[in-house]
Amino acid sequence: MRRPVSTVVGTLAAMPAPNINTDQIIPSAWLRTATADLGNGLFGSQRYDEAGSERPDFILNQPGWRNARILLAGENFGCGSSREAAVWALVQFGVGCVLAPSFADIFYENAFRNGLVAGVIDADAFEDLRRAAAAGPASYAVDLASGTITGPDGTRWAVSVPASRARALMRGDDEIAITLAMQPEIDAHFDRSRAATPWLFPESLMERPSR
Amino acid sequence: MASTAPLCAHVRPGFNPSLGPAGMTGVPALTLFEKIWDAHLVRRLDDGRDLIFVDRHVLQETTSAVAFENLKRAGRGVRRPELTLATQDHIVSTAPGRDEATNPGGRELLALMRANAYRHRIRHFGVDDPRQGIVHVIAPELGLAQPGCVLACGDSHTSTVGGLGALGIGVGTSEVEHVLATQTLALSRPKPIRVRFQGRIPPGLVAKDLILRAIGALGVAGGRGSAVEYAGSAVEALPVEGRLTLCNMSIELGARLGFVAPDEKTFDYLRGREFAPRGPAFDAAMAAWRSLHSDPGAAFVRDVAIECDRLAPQVTWGTTPEDVAGVDDRIPDPASYGDAGRREAAAKALRYMELAPGVPLEGLPIDIAFIGSCTNGRLSDLQAAAAVVRGRKVAPRVRALVVPGSMAVKREAEALGLHEIFRDAGFEWRDAGCSMCVSINEDVAPPGSRCIATSNRNFENRQGPGSRTHLASPATVAAAALAGRIVDIRKEARA
Numbered sequence: 001m002r003r004p005v006s007t008v009v010g011t012l013a014a015m016p017a018p019n020i021n022t023d024q025i026i027p028s029a030w031l032r033t034a035t036a037d038l039g040n041g042l043f044g045s046q047r048y049d050e051a052g053s054e055r056p057d058f059i060l061n062q063p064g065w066r067n068a069r070i071l072l073a074g075e076n077f078g079c080g081s082s083r084e085a086a087v088w089a090l091v092q093f094g095v096g097c098v099l100a101p102s103f104a105d106i107f108y109e110n111a112f113r114n115g116l117v118a119g120v121i122d123a124d125a126f127e128d129l130r131r132a133a134a135a136g137p138a139s140y141a142v143d144l145a146s147g148t149i150t151g152p153d154g155t156r157w158a159v160s161v162p163a164s165r166a167r168a169l170m171r172g173d174d175e176i177a178i179t180l181a182m183q184p185e186i187d188a189h190f191d192r193s194r195a196a197t198p199w200l201f202p203e204s205l206m207e208r209p210s211r
Numbered sequence: 212m213a214s215t216a217p218l219c220a221h222v223r224p225g226f227n228p229s230l231g232p233a234g235m236t237g238v239p240a241l242t243l244f245e246k247i248w249d250a251h252l253v254r255r256l257d258d259g260r261d262l263i264f265v266d267r268h269v270l271q272e273t274t275s276a277v278a279f280e281n282l283k284r285a286g287r288g289v290r291r292p293e294l295t296l297a298t299q300d301h302i303v304s305t306a307p308g309r310d311e312a313t314n315p316g317g318r319e320l321l322a323l324m325r326a327n328a329y330r331h332r333i334r335h336f337g338v339d340d341p342r343q344g345i346v347h348v349i350a351p352e353l354g355l356a357q358p359g360c361v362l363a364c365g366d367s368h369t370s371t372v373g374g375l376g377a378l379g380i381g382v383g384t385s386e387v388e389h390v391l392a393t394q395t396l397a398l399s400r401p402k403p404i405r406v407r408f409q410g411r412i413p414p415g416l417v418a419k420d421l422i423l424r425a426i427g428a429l430g431v432a433g434g435r436g437s438a439v440e441y442a443g444s445a446v447e448a449l450p451v452e453g454r455l456t457l458c459n460m461s462i463e464l465g466a467r468l469g470f471v472a473p474d475e476k477t478f479d480y481l482r483g484r485e486f487a488p489r490g491p492a493f494d495a496a497m498a499a500w501r502s503l504h505s506d507p508g509a510a511f512v513r514d515v516a517i518e519c520d521r522l523a524p525q526v527t528w529g530t531t532p533e534d535v536a537g538v539d540d541r542i543p544d545p546a547s548y549g550d551a552g553r554r555e556a557a558a559k560a561l562r563y564m565e566l567a568p569g570v571p572l573e574g575l576p577i578d579i580a581f582i583g584s585c586t587n588g589r590l591s592d593l594q595a596a597a598a599v600v601r602g603r604k605v606a607p608r609v610r611a612l613v614v615p616g617s618m619a620v621k622r623e624a625e626a627l628g629l630h631e632i633f634r635d636a637g638f639e640w641r642d643a644g645c646s647m648c649v650s651i652n653e654d655v656a657p658p659g660s661r662c663i664a665t666s667n668r669n670f671e672n673r674q675g676p677g678s679r680t681h682l683a684s685p686a687t688v689a690a691a692a693l694a695g696r697i698v699d700i701r702k703e704a705r706a
Contacts, residue, residue: 017559018552019431019531023670028651032302032316034276034323045672050658074552076432079465080668081649082274082367084383105436105467106367106383109398113385164258175385176287179262179393182254186395189253189264190291197250199488199496200266200360201294208293208332 004172005115008096008142010069013059014133016126020073021080022107026089038085039092060093064137070149072129073100078107087114097142099149099159101126112165113175117142119149119159128157144170240506242403243472244438247378247503251361253395260397265380267355267362268390269346270297270333272317272324273651274365278388279327289331291394296355297328297335300345302652304338305614305641311338314653342485344617344643347371347379347585351455352619354484358473358500363390368585368667370461373470374454375477376503378438381462401436401467404513405505407443410520415700417595418453419587419665419684421445422460423525425517427535434466437512440505441471445519451480452591459586460667463532472504524700526572527669527682529560534669536572538687538699544568563671564679573699577681579662580611580692581674582638584648587665587685588616590623596689597629599700605637606695612639614646614654638692650674663691 030041047058054061060068071090077100078086087110090098097117111118119142121129129149132138138152144166148156161169168175179186194201241249253262268291275297282289289295299321304314311321321337328335336342342349347368350356358376362369369381386396406429408421426433441457449457454471461469478497481487488496523537534557536543545557545568561568566575582588582596593613605611613633615621621643624630630640646654648666650673656662658677665688669680681697690698 017556019556021531021670023668023673027672027676028649029676031273031651033319034280045676050676076435076465079431080367080462080670082365082381082383084274084277084385087383102432102435104432104465105399106381110383110385113383162258168258175397176285176389176392179389179395179397180287182262183393186253186262186264186393190394193250193264193266197359197496197499199492199499200357202486202488202492204489205355205486206293208334 002115002172002174005096005117005169006144008069008117010096010139011065011067011137012070012072012129012133012140013065013068014072014130015059016072016074016130018074019076019079022078022083022086023080025078025086026083030089031083031085038089039094042089042093067094069094069096070140070142071095071098072126072133073098075101077103079104082106084110084114087111087116091116099129112169115169115172117144117161117169119161121157121159125157240508240510242505242509242511243376243440243470243503244378244401244403244468247359247361248400250359256397259399261400263361263396263398265363265390265394265396266294266360267350268295268394269350269355269362269364270295270324270328270387271301271346271364271366272299272320273301274384275327275387276320276323278365278384278391279323281388282391287392289333289391292331292333294394295333295391297324297333298343298346298349299324299337300343300643301645301649303644304652305644305646305654307640307642309338309642317652341618344619345585345588345645347455347459348588348616348620351375352484352617354481354487357481357487357496358477358503363396367462368459370466370469371455371459371585373458373461373468374451374456375481376470376473376500378468378470379458380468399436401438402512403440404434404437405440405442405511405515407514407516408441408445408519409443409516410445410518412445412448412519413522415686416522416524417684417686418449418456420522420525421517421519422457423527423532423535423682424522426460426463426532427525428517429464429515431463431531431533432465434461434464437466438468439464439466439470440511441469443516446471447474450591451476452589455589456586460532463667473500524684524687526687526697527680528564528566528572529557530563530669530671531560532667532669532682534560535682538572538697540572542566542568542570542572572697575681575697576661576695577663577691577697578609578660579656580605580609580688581614581647581662581664581666582612582685582688583614583616583646584664584666585616585645586648586667588614588620590620592665592685593620593624593629594627596685597632599686599689599703600636600638600693601632603636603693605692609692609695611637611692612641612647612654614641615643617643636693647674663688663697
């Protein structure tokens with residue numbers, strides 16, 4: 001059971017460039033152990049200089065945006081490496097929702113598995129929010145039930161999360177538990193597959209290594 | 212783009228609704244993707260996704276540790292360990308004669324991979340095993356990947372095995388855990404698209420040049436949500452290892468899957484490999500594999516043609532793989548892009564790369580030449596590089612390294628004497644691993660250095676903080692190592 005997520009409320013920060021890749025989101029320096037402080041490493045190459053000091057011009061280092069909860073990004077956010085640490089880094093930093101015109105496929109799947117809302121917005125909403133975020137830090141609210149983001153003055157924009165995905169987030173579904181309930185069906189599929197295409201499962205493979 | 216190269220890609224808009232010849236008999240014409248996907252469909256889920264059976268699951272040390280930890284916490288086991296294979300590739304040292312302790316920074320994840328594999332009785336080909344290598348190099352070479360199978364791995368370049376006509380699905384760690392626990396994946400069904408490489412590949416050019424050209428034409432998001440079938444006369448002419456290279460970089464198109472229909476070359480490649488079927492089973496398999504192609508008239512959401520006849524060797528100039536041009540081109544002027552976002556991104560890329568618009572790619576001085584990775588770390592890649600290097604020397608002050616994609620590739624190369632050619636020229640001859648493609652081990656390009664590499668990503672800081680990467684084919688990288696600058700291998704051949 002994951003923690004259910006229905007709303008994400010907090011400061012909106014804009015990183016509107018397209019094609020922000022997962023190497024940028026979490027550089028490989030933070031992937032060398034299983035226990036790194038990924039929140040600290042979020043956007044590490046842009047956030048810190050060679051000496052490890054914060055670069056003051058980077059958005060998440062600026063007063064008002066240091067505790068951003070919602071990230072506005074450009075097209076194809078999360079492209080490149082499959083590293084799920086990119087999602088973990090966002091979540092551990094405190095980001096609960098990324099809004100973008102589109103997401104890379106693997107990142108999108110990884111996000112939902114960790115309760116990170118990946119919401120698709122249209123071009124007009126992207127422009128409006130980009131401009132609003134540039135004006136200064138302010139609090140916004142993303143609501144999954146209504147599929148909206150609401151600005152400080154009450155303005156609303158549509159946030160697209162497939163209904164079934166939104167429900168799963170709000171319930172805090174454990175996807176593995178759901179699939180395990182289908183185990184008999186999965187086993188039946190395997191038996192049929194083994195009978196129909198036995199070459200896929202040769203003895204050299206099916207014999208497990210001894211200890 | 213500002214390139215002076217003839218525009219050799221055009222998009223045939225087109226959804227072809229006809230059922231084609233197969234349709235006349237009432238049987239719908241299917242794409243290769245649909246044939247394989249549907250054969251693995253356990254159930255369509257209520258949320259519209261498909262639950263897909265996974266025939267093979269390949270693990271590597273950096274994306275599986277947390278999956279095993281979560282599995283343990285939930286009190287769950289590994290459903291089909293016999294269909295699972297683990298190796299160590301990302302964080303291993305590539306120093307000749309290395310072990311798990313040679314790169315101290317890698318010890319924890321390497322030990323976890325070994326312990327998790329042992330606990331669940333999963334095959335583990337670690338650095339002490341002669342079969343160790345990069346996941347996407349060993350899966351084909353062991354015959355683990357086969358035409359028509361679904362193979363999952365916690366790595367974005369898993370589509371590599373598409374070169375054998377398999378569906379290779381790259382996933383994150385939660386999905387690795389899902390496969391471990393259930394031997395399935397819940398996925399949105401990708402849309403079938405086709406990229407046809409037409410004409411003949413010019414001498415000296417290889418699959419790497421083809422796929423870089425396609426990425427330049429379609430962009431890094433061009434394949435989002437798609438299953439890409441590579442076809443056309445140039446693909447048919449490619450050897451199997453070239454097809455693996457082609458499919459490897461599908462993720463750089465943003466695609467979920469990339470594959471090539473299997474043919475006689477595929478079957479010849481697989482015969483006799485450790486996990487390939489044997490004897491009569493192989494013949495039965497071959498008969499079935501022959502039906503693994505898209506039916507005439509099958510519908511693709513998008514069908515793109517790329518002409519290969521006049522293709523130049525491709526080299527990237529920027530910080531995404533779509534920032535690519537012919538080696539005889541000049542660095543484009545960001546101002547030439549119509550799209551404001553693209554303009555800004557290109558200008559930023561040139562600042563990072565310390566390059567000016569209008570400068571020819573040919574002649575750019577380089578500091579490091581890296582030959583290896585899951586893209587170009589196979590025997591034919593090393594042979595192509597060695598053919599350029601033979602009897603010559605690496606330029607002064609250039610660090611040049613060859614990192615075979617697997618220990619089997621290393622042994623085969625040594626049997627052919629390639630290691631002598633490389634070493635005599637001044638190349639390092641290392642052990643197998645991902646090395647300077649992901650630079651998560653000790654193989655790092657220093658800040659400000661310019662590296663020409665056979666790998667797959669030229670992102671900022673990819674090969675080390677502040678490093679600059681130019682992607683190219685093995686022959687182009689080898690030639691650059693010798694000249695100390697980027698050169699046009701076609702001129703070298705004529706000289």
